[in-house]
Amino acid sequence: xxxxxxxxxxxxxxxxxxxxxxxxxxxxxxxxxxxxxxxxxxxxxxxxxxxxxxxxxxxxxxxxxxxxxxxxxxxxxxxxxxxxxxxxxxxxxxxxxxxxxxxxxxxxxxxxxxxxxxxxxxxxxxxxxxxxxxxxxxxxxxxxxxxxxxxxxxxxxxxxxxxxxxxxxxxxxxxxxxxxxxxxxxxxxxxxxxxxxxxxxxxxxxxxxxxxxxxxxxxxxxxxxxxxxxxxxxxxxxxxxxxxxxxxxxxxxxxxxxxxxxxxxxxxxxxxxxxxxxxxxxxxxxxxxxxxxxxxxxxxxxx
Amino acid sequence: xxxxxxxxxxxxxxxxxxxxxxxxxxxxxxxxxxxxxxxxxxxxxxxxxxxxxxxxxxxxxxxxxxxxxxxxxxxxxxxxxxxxxxxxxxxxxxxxxxxxxxxxxxxxxxxxxxxxxxxxxxxxxxxxxxxxxxxxxxxxxxxxxxxxxxxxxxxxxxxxxxxxxxxxxxxxxxxxxxxxxxxxxxxxxxxxxxxxxxxxxxxxxxxxxxxxxxxxxxxxxxxxxxxxxxxxxxxxxxxxxxxxxxxxxxxxxxxxxxxxxxxxxxxxxxxxxxxxxxxxxxxxxxxxxxxxxxxxxxxxxxx
Numbered sequence: 001x002x003x004x005x006x007x008x009x010x011x012x013x014x015x016x017x018x019x020x021x022x023x024x025x026x027x028x029x030x031x032x033x034x035x036x037x038x039x040x041x042x043x044x045x046x047x048x049x050x051x052x053x054x055x056x057x058x059x060x061x062x063x064x065x066x067x068x069x070x071x072x073x074x075x076x077x078x079x080x081x082x083x084x085x086x087x088x089x090x091x092x093x094x095x096x097x098x099x100x101x102x103x104x105x106x107x108x109x110x111x112x113x114x115x116x117x118x119x120x121x122x123x124x125x126x127x128x129x130x131x132x133x134x135x136x137x138x139x140x141x142x143x144x145x146x147x148x149x150x151x152x153x154x155x156x157x158x159x160x161x162x163x164x165x166x167x168x169x170x171x172x173x174x175x176x177x178x179x180x181x182x183x184x185x186x187x188x189x190x191x192x193x194x195x196x197x198x199x200x201x202x203x204x205x206x207x208x209x210x211x212x213x214x215x216x217x218x219x220x221x222x223x224x225x226x227x228x229x230x231x232x233x234x235x236x237x238x239x240x241x242x243x244x245x246x247x248x249x250x251x252x253x254x255x256x257x258x259x260x261x262x263x264x265x266x267x268x269x270x271x272x273x274x275x276x277x278x279x280x281x282x283x284x285x286x287x288x289x290x291x292x293x294x295x296x297x298x299x300x301x302x303x
Numbered sequence: 304x305x306x307x308x309x310x311x312x313x314x315x316x317x318x319x320x321x322x323x324x325x326x327x328x329x330x331x332x333x334x335x336x337x338x339x340x341x342x343x344x345x346x347x348x349x350x351x352x353x354x355x356x357x358x359x360x361x362x363x364x365x366x367x368x369x370x371x372x373x374x375x376x377x378x379x380x381x382x383x384x385x386x387x388x389x390x391x392x393x394x395x396x397x398x399x400x401x402x403x404x405x406x407x408x409x410x411x412x413x414x415x416x417x418x419x420x421x422x423x424x425x426x427x428x429x430x431x432x433x434x435x436x437x438x439x440x441x442x443x444x445x446x447x448x449x450x451x452x453x454x455x456x457x458x459x460x461x462x463x464x465x466x467x468x469x470x471x472x473x474x475x476x477x478x479x480x481x482x483x484x485x486x487x488x489x490x491x492x493x494x495x496x497x498x499x500x501x502x503x504x505x506x507x508x509x510x511x512x513x514x515x516x517x518x519x520x521x522x523x524x525x526x527x528x529x530x531x532x533x534x535x536x537x538x539x540x541x542x543x544x545x546x547x548x549x550x551x552x553x554x555x556x557x558x559x560x561x562x563x564x565x566x567x568x569x570x571x572x573x574x575x576x577x578x579x580x581x582x583x584x585x586x587x588x589x590x591x592x593x594x595x596x597x598x599x600x601x602x603x604x605x606x
Contacts, residue, residue: 013379013380013383014379014380014383014384015345015346015349015376015380016349018346018350020346021376039342039343039345039346039372039373039376040342040343040346042318042342043318043321043323043342043343046318046319047321063405063408063409064409065375065376065379065405065409065411066376066379069342069372069375069376070342072368072372073318073324073342073368073369073372076316076317076368076369077316077317077318080316080317081317092408094408095408097404097408098404098405098408101400101401101404102366102368102401105366105395105397105398105400105401105447106366106367106368106447107446107447108368143410144408144409144410
């Protein structure tokens with residue numbers, strides 16, 4: 001099952017050096033989830049060959065412009081390109097007002113349904129679930145209400161040993177039993193043991209998106225044990241005071257959180273305009289958490 | 304005196320093929336005027352080496368997203384980069400509400416003064432004047448209220464023949480007289496004739512920006528005699544019905560308007576996403592108005 005993320009933007013508030021503001025496209029079993037939607041996201045989707053119309057769910061962490069300003073353009077283009085299927089937006093309640101005032105004055109009557117789920121910035125919640133994944137909020141601490149998002153795969157069915165099964169002529173319900181780890185007994189009393197016809201499923205994996213936030217331990221429970229952690233690292237650690245004043249995190253702190261959360265992989269992003277070169281931020285994080293990576297535009301990470 | 308325009312965006316509503324939505328930077332005697340501000344304008348300014356902080360005046364034609372969605376990002380970046388000097392915005396009144404609701408929810412307290420002048424979409428008006436230029440609105444006809452903008456240089460002073468003047472020791476007021484075409488008589492009764500020490504000034508030039516609009520002759524008076532006409536040409540003429548339905552113009556019509564307005568140069572822009580190649584639009588316009596040009600990203604036109 002596909003479970004990967006394409007980075008569309010790695011910049012913090014003032015985009016520079018060809019870096020774009022925050023946006024990521026998650027592909028979960030060929031369904032598209034967009035996390036944050038900074039200015040230029042629709043252009044970044046085009047550049048990365050990603051069909052915007054395939055996006056079903058959009059998650060907005062908070063209402064600083066670098067995390068949502070691309071939304072009106074994206075929604076308008078979906079409309080102009082004939083979208084009919086619904087779009088689900090998970091965001092602070094005020095986003096609806098921001099979008100609607102703009103649609104009102106542009107006299108844009110969006111032809112597809114937009115369904116909102118308003119996030120709560122005080123208590124973590126489950127906000128979405130389908131057959132593949134559960135999405136929960138992470139309560140971050142920024143200058144304005146802000147939530148991260150955790151995507152946890154559901155436990156998969158056991159994998160069928162196709163050659164073995166195809167040699168027989170089992171009815172479909174029998175196959176469903178075997179995939180669920182249960183044995184099947186046929187009319188003649190013959191027992192087909194699940195373990196003979198299946199192998200263990202892949203372990204469910206989890207991805208946490210944490211941006212923007214001051215470094216604290218309050219959200220550690222929410223991200224404990226995730227396989228991949230995306231964490232903002234706006235500054236290097238020599239700027240720790242500035243990071244705290246502005247409710248941001250340093251690369252070193254992001255790495256410390258990855259260690260404490262027992263993550264397997266750390267993606268760094270949301271880089272300040274003061275850094276033309278990003279290698280120093282990466283090296284700083286790697287001193288503490290070796291499997292750190294730069295989440296820069298166009299890179300795709302297996303989660 | 305500099306009088307040129309840098310094209311930052313040439314796309315209509317749905318940006319594609321690396322084309323950006325509408326935005327143009329006018330340099331008038333080293334002062335910066337931005338016309339429209341589609342999504343990604345701040346990134347386009349960076350790419351073209353234009354310092355955003357030098358922009359003093361922003362003109363927004365209408366409230367379709369492809370003409371203003373880059374504004375919140377641009378204004379926020381100006382703020383984050385420490386701007387103190389005022390910014391003047393000329394736009395439909397509703398833009399203020401759109402901006403303010405976003406600044407409210409992002410808790411952004413813009414530190415520099417923003418002064419609004421609300422455009423009237425019914426009657427052409429003079430909306431700005433300084434020592435170099437007068438700006439007037441052009442009443443366009445689009446799906447929502449929309450004005451174009453005409454920038455007319457003021458008549459310049461006569462040009463001083465520096466070598467001739469420097470050989471003498473004339474007082475400053477005498478030089479001011481000569482530049483204004485008046486003769487100067489010194490204490491000894493000696494007459495210095497303006498025509499001996501100056502040459503004719505450059506003719507004042509005018510630039511008209513017309514986007515978005517259906518083709519009609521109502522605004523012809525407003526643009527009569529401009530040197531350079533930027534006119535939207537969203538479609539080719541075989542799409543004339545679609546152009547009329549959507550209140551847009553074809554390349555052929557734009558050229559006809561340029562002829563009727565006695566313009567010297569026509570810039571075509573606001574191209575539909577249906578055209579990957581733009582050469583056919585150019586050729587169509589040139590059949591009627593030979594000095595037509597494609598106003599594509601990064602090009603600079605002397606006005």
